[in-house]
Amino acid sequence: MKPFVPRRVLFEERALDYELGRNLVSTFRKMGIETSKIASHNRVTGIPGKTASEAYREGKRTLVIGVRKEKEFQTCKPSAHYQLPIVTGCSGMCEYCYLATNLGKKPYIRIYVNIEEVLGITKQLIQERIPETTLFEGSAVSDPVPVERYTGLLGTTIDFFAREEFARFRFVTKFTDIDGLLGIEHNGHTTIRFSINTQKVIEKYEHATPSADERIAAARKVFESGYPLGFLIAPIMYYPGWEEDYEKLIKDVSQTFRDFSPEQKGEISFELISHRYTNRAKTNILEVFPHTDLSMEEGERKYKYGQFGYGKFIYRPDIMQTMQTSLLSCLNQHLPEARVLYFV
Ligand code: SF4
Numbered sequence: 203m204k205p206f207v208p209r210r211v212l213f214e215e216r217a218l219d220y221e222l223g224r225n226l227v228s229t230f231r232k233m234g235i236e237t238s239k240i241a242s243h244n245r246v247t248g249i250p251g252k253t254a255s256e257a258y259r260e261g262k263r264t265l266v267i268g269v270r271k272e273k274e275f276q277t278c279k280p281s282a283h284y285q286l287p288i289v290t291g292c293s294g295m296c297e298y299c300y301l302a303t304n305l306g307k308k309p310y311i312r313i314y315v316n317i318e319e320v321l322g323i324t325k326q327l328i329q330e331r332i333p334e335t336t337l338f339e340g341s342a343v344s345d346p347v348p349v350e351r352y353t354g355l356l357g358t359t360i361d362f363f364a365r366e367e368f369a370r371f372r373f374v375t376k377f378t379d380i381d382g383l384l385g386i387e388h389n390g391h392t393t394i395r396f397s398i399n400t401q402k403v404i405e406k407y408e409h410a411t412p413s414a415d416e417r418i419a420a421a422r423k424v425f426e427s428g429y430p431l432g433f434l435i436a437p438i439m440y441y442p443g444w445e446e447d448y449e450k451l452i453k454d455v456s457q458t459f460r461d462f463s464p465e466q467k468g469e470i471s472f473e474l475i476s477h478r479y480t481n482r483a484k485t486n487i488l489e490v491f492p493h494t495d496l497s498m499e500e501g502e503r504k505y506k507y508g509q510f511g512y513g514k515f516i517y518r519p520d521i522m523q524t525m526q527t528s529l530l531s532c533l534n535q536h537l538p539e540a541r542v543l544y545f546v
Pocket residue numbers: 291292293294295296298299300301344345376408411
C-alpha cells in the first residue's frame with residue numbers, strides 16, 4: 203500500500219517555534235502540498251466538503267500540525283494508566299472505526315510538535331507512581347503509524363521509554379509503514395500490536411488500509427526486531443463463511459511465525475473482539491457510508507447496557523459462544539503457544 207500523503211496541511215503559527223514544526227511545513231511545501239496557517243488546532247477551518255461523506259473524506263486527507271498546551275493527560279482505563287497524546291485521528295477509513303463518534307464531521311489528523319514537553323509531562327507522571335510501573339497508550343485516539351514517516355514521533359517516544367525503568371508504552375495499528383521503528387533501541391518497553399481481520403472484511407470495510415498479509419508481514423519484522431508483539435483480531439464479524447476465513451487468517455499468522463521457537467511464540471498475545479456498535483455509531487456510519495452493507499441488524503444482536511448510560515449492540519449470546527469456541531480452538535490448533543488475553 204502506498205504511504206499516506208496529505209492533500210492539505212494546516213499549521214498553527216506556534217508550531218513554527220519548534221524544529222519539528224518548521225521541518226514538517228518545509229517538507230510538505232517541497233512536496234507541493236498546499237499548506238496554510240490556522241489560528242488554533244482546536245478550531246480548524248478550511249477543510250472543504252458539502253456532504254457528510256465528502257467532509258469525512260476531505261478530513262481524512264488533512265493534516266493539522268499543532269502544539270499541545272494542556273498539561274493533563276487523559277486516563278485510559280482499563281488497558282493503561284494514561285493516553286499519550288502525540289497524534290489524533292487516522293488516514294484509514296474503516297466503516298466501524300471506534301474513533302468515528304469522537305472526531306467530528308471532518309476527522310482530520312493532528313500531530314503535536316512539542317514532543318519534548320509532552321514527554322516531560324510523561325516523565326512526571328511516571329515519577330509520581332514509582333515504584334509502580336505506569337502504562338501509556340499511544341493509540342487511544344489515533345492510529346499513529348501513517349504519519350510516522352514524516353514526524354518520527356513514535357520513534358522519539360519509543361526511545362524515551364527504552365530508558366524508563368518504571369514505564370511501558372504500547373500502541374495498536376492497522377498500518378505497515380514501520381521500517382523506521384525497526385532499528386530503535388526499545389529495550390522491550392514498547393509493545394506493538396497489529397489489528398488484523400479476514401481479507402474479506404478488510405476489503406469491504408477497512409478502506410485505505412493495508413491487506414491482512416501486509417500487516418502480518420510487518421508484525422514479523424517488528425517481532426524480529428525484538429519488540430513485544432500482539433495481535434488484535436477485531437472486529438470479528440459473523441457472516442457466511444466467517445469460520446473458514448478466520449481460520450485462514452490464524453493459519454497465515456502461524457505460517458509467518460513458523461520458524462520461531464515455541465518460547466518466542468509464547469510471547470505473542472492475541473486479543474479477540476467481536477463486532478459491536480452503539481446507536482450513535484450506526485447513525486454516523488449510515489451518514490458517511492450510505493451504501494454500507496455492514497451488518498447492524500438488531501435481530502442478530504443483544505443490547506448490552508454500558509456504564510456511561512449508553513449501551514451497545516453485541517452479537518446474541520449463542521453467536522458469541524460459537525465465535526469464541528471456534529477461534530479459541532483454531533488458535534489452540536495452529537498457534538498453541540500464543541497467549542490469548544481475552545475474547546469479548
Ligand atoms: S485504522 Fe483504526 S483508527 Fe484508522 S480508521 Fe481504521 S479503525 Fe479507525
